[in-house]
Ligand SMILES: CSCCC(=O)C(=O)COP(=O)(O)O
């Protein structure tokens with residue numbers, strides 16, 4: 001069954017919506033795990049890295065003098081628990097950006113994703129991304145995919161730094177403001193009902209993405225329309 005959606009802007013979650021959860025939790029997390037310690041030691045003078053490390057220590061209750069091993073142990077525990085803490089996402093994004101630039105990482109999307117995004121874009125829809133993954137990670141991940149370089153499809157990237165937490169309404173209000181769009185012009189696609197609830201509270205249209213085999217496939221999406229793939233979406237592009 002198809003779902004009709006009227007929107008000018010389509011804002012997309014990544015994990016579980018565009019890519020399999022294993023693409024993040026296995027491929028990307030396994031790439032980052034052994035590289036976190038060396039990255040912190042080699043880039044400790046970089047203010048972005050220094051600030052992220054300070055945030056990890058503060059959030060984990062470590063002393064300011066704590067060494068890299070203690071910081072890495074916290075970061076690994078957050079990855080094991082899939083805690084999408086902002087400083088972890090910042091550090092992962094730096095490491096993944098280098099991995100994509102070196103050609104050591106390639107993003108693989110669900111088969112219905114790229115044809116739908118190209119079709120929506122060709123028909124005038126504007127596309128943006130809202131993910132817990134940092135903006136740097138998002139852009140890098142679209143640069144090297146099994147369908148080529150897809151960066152040109154997207155007009156906006158949002159994360160927990162430039163928008164806010166994904167389960168809170170003000171984050172969606174902030175994104176609408178940055179896009180210069182009315183809430184009723186934006187449709188948000190996500191596999192996580194709590195994210196859809198926050199977007200709907202901000203006045204956005206919402207589409208739940210319940211993909212077979214994914215963690216939220218059997219979740220209760222409440223009043224949100226639900227698809228099992230983008231080929232079930234009939235997008236009407238509005239002004
Ligand atoms: C390829 S960008 C990195 C994705 C990531 O780190 C992540 O946690 C995805 O979370 P999402 O909010 O997109 O479900």
Ligand SMILES: [Mg+2]
Pocket residue numbers: 013014015016017190191192
């Ligand atoms: Mg998701």
